[in-house]
Amino acid sequence: xxxxxxxxxxxxxxxxxxxxxxxxxxxxxxxxxxxxxxxxxxxxxxxxxxxxxxxxxxxxxxxxxxxxxxxxxxxxxxxxxxxxxxxxxxxxxxxxxxxxxxxxxxxxxxxxxxxxxxxxxxxxxxxxxxxxxxxxxxxxxxxxxxxxxxxxxxxxxxxxxxxxxxxxxxxxxxxxxxxxxxxxxxxxxxxxxxxxxxxxxxxxxxxxxxxxxxxxxxxxxxxxxxxxxxxxxxxxxxxxxxxxxxxx
Amino acid sequence: xxxxxxxxxxxxxxxxxxxxxxxxxxxxxxxxxxxxxxxxxxxxxxxxxxxxxxxxxxxxxxxxxxxxxxxxxxxxxxxxxxxxxxxxxxxxxxxxxxxxxxxxxxxxxxxxxxxxxxxxxxxxxxxxxxxxxxxxxxxxxxxxxxxxxxxxxxxxxxxxxxxxxxxxxxxxxxxxxxxxxxxxxxxxxxxxxxxxxxxxxxxxxxxxxxxxxxxxxxxxxxxxxxxxxxxxxxxxxx
Numbered sequence: 001x002x003x004x005x006x007x008x009x010x011x012x013x014x015x016x017x018x019x020x021x022x023x024x025x026x027x028x029x030x031x032x033x034x035x036x037x038x039x040x041x042x043x044x045x046x047x048x049x050x051x052x053x054x055x056x057x058x059x060x061x062x063x064x065x066x067x068x069x070x071x072x073x074x075x076x077x078x079x080x081x082x083x084x085x086x087x088x089x090x091x092x093x094x095x096x097x098x099x100x101x102x103x104x105x106x107x108x109x110x111x112x113x114x115x116x117x118x119x120x121x122x123x124x125x126x127x128x129x130x131x132x133x134x135x136x137x138x139x140x141x142x143x144x145x146x147x148x149x150x151x152x153x154x155x156x157x158x159x160x161x162x163x164x165x166x167x168x169x170x171x172x173x174x175x176x177x178x179x180x181x182x183x184x185x186x187x188x189x190x191x192x193x194x195x196x197x198x199x200x201x202x203x204x205x206x207x208x209x210x211x212x213x214x215x216x217x218x219x220x221x222x223x224x225x226x227x228x229x230x231x232x233x234x235x236x237x238x239x240x241x242x243x244x245x246x247x248x
Numbered sequence: 249x250x251x252x253x254x255x256x257x258x259x260x261x262x263x264x265x266x267x268x269x270x271x272x273x274x275x276x277x278x279x280x281x282x283x284x285x286x287x288x289x290x291x292x293x294x295x296x297x298x299x300x301x302x303x304x305x306x307x308x309x310x311x312x313x314x315x316x317x318x319x320x321x322x323x324x325x326x327x328x329x330x331x332x333x334x335x336x337x338x339x340x341x342x343x344x345x346x347x348x349x350x351x352x353x354x355x356x357x358x359x360x361x362x363x364x365x366x367x368x369x370x371x372x373x374x375x376x377x378x379x380x381x382x383x384x385x386x387x388x389x390x391x392x393x394x395x396x397x398x399x400x401x402x403x404x405x406x407x408x409x410x411x412x413x414x415x416x417x418x419x420x421x422x423x424x425x426x427x428x429x430x431x432x433x434x435x436x437x438x439x440x441x442x443x444x445x446x447x448x449x450x451x452x453x454x455x456x457x458x459x460x461x462x463x464x465x466x467x468x469x470x471x472x473x474x475x476x477x478x479x480x481x482x483x484x485x486x
Binding site for chain 1: 259293296298299300314315316318323327328329330331333342345
């Protein structure tokens with residue numbers, strides 16, 4: 001598993017380098033804007049950084065599905081599937097790589113965001129305002145009894161939902177690359193499958209935990225567990241299909 | 249032993265292999281023969297576990313091939329399959345990471361003998377260099393089974409001789425070595441067993457010496473005889 005993970009990280013490295021390069025350019029633009037007091041550049045760079053913060057994690061997810069698709073549909077797949085590893089390990093390494101990558105990207109983006117906000121406020125001598133706003137937010141959270149556990153649970157729940165979505169995408173791609181391989185519209189069928197299962201999972205979760213939405217901790221915990229169960233079920237289903245219908 | 253029992257492989261309506269029963273024993277070098285589309289590559293991929301038979305069983309030491317058999321089976325496909333970001337050195341590292349039987353010193357030696365620098369990038373290799381590297385990394389494994397699909401493809405005469413020597417070196421009394429090639433005469437110099445596959449069916453699996461004595465034909469002539477009824481366009485280049 002260790003080796004599979006090592007090469008999964010290596011395979012996705014170029015996509016991550018592009019993301020890193022994009023952030024570096026935008027960050028440089030922001031810092032230069034702050035240094036030379038060029039508000040348009042600061043505004044432009046901030047806007048793009050916020051946009052990139054949302055897009056990059058999604059791009060990491062899409063890149064991992066593209067890598068899986070390539071492994072299943074090109075001769076490069078021999079490198080992976082001729083190793084003495086089973087499909088559960090192979091897919092497991094892909095899921096873990098994706099989860100870890102998104103988690104690290106999320107943490108890095110959050111830290112960068114905190115740093116940038118602090119820099120911008122400091123540059124325009126608004127740090128006092130920032131602390132004031134933060135205090136108000138914290139106070140509001142305290143008032144709403146949103147404690148550290150709730151915040152952590154929220155991020156955990158987001159990560160679990162992400163893993164569930166990635167597993168739906170893997171399942172759809174494996175379906176099109178194995179059972180539906182060579183059939184007309186297999187890509188379209190896989191895409192429709194992805195949309196339908198995503199909606200189904202999300203709707204079922206919504207109805208199942210609707211009664212808990214006044215209790216944030218219970219709701220978030222139930223949602224995280226539900227997403228994880230769905231992710232695990234999809235992972236086993238996808239690996240079983242891959243195992244029985246491998247055709248590289 | 250590596251064995252296929254009544255193996256049938258269908259791709260949609262196409263039957264690539266039709267009830268093929270074949271046993272490959274250690275200590276032999278097998279020449280898998282047949283025109284394009286006869287099922288040689290499919291048989292090798294089934295033996296590696298890259299495909300699953302529609303019917304029948306593919307067995308290694310009496311067990312269905314899969315994750316564990318891949319520890320013993322070294323497969324070399326005819327197409328390039330390395331990741332484009334790799335170098336000759338990192339290809340070796342990849343094999344070392346995954347295969348306990350990989351011998352890095354032997355790989356280095358084979359790279360040197362084939363004039364391939366470790367720093368060469370896979371994406372910059374010519375087809376001949378790629379073919380040599382595939383052979384080097386596959387034969388650097390101390391595997392129990394070698395399955396080489398078209399190892400002489402795209403290689404000049406001198407390099408071909410070198411590869412033929414390396415293949416013979418890799419073969420011993422504990423090893424099953426099977427290869428396919430369009431170059432039947434080159435194969436005849438190496439192999440001691442011939443397997444003729446025609447349109448997905450096994451025609452004959454025979455000891456070459458016995459076959460020569462029985463028919464008075466060389467492997468190449470026997471090949472011409474077996475596939476005589478196929479159209480000229482379907483015949484291999486001898």
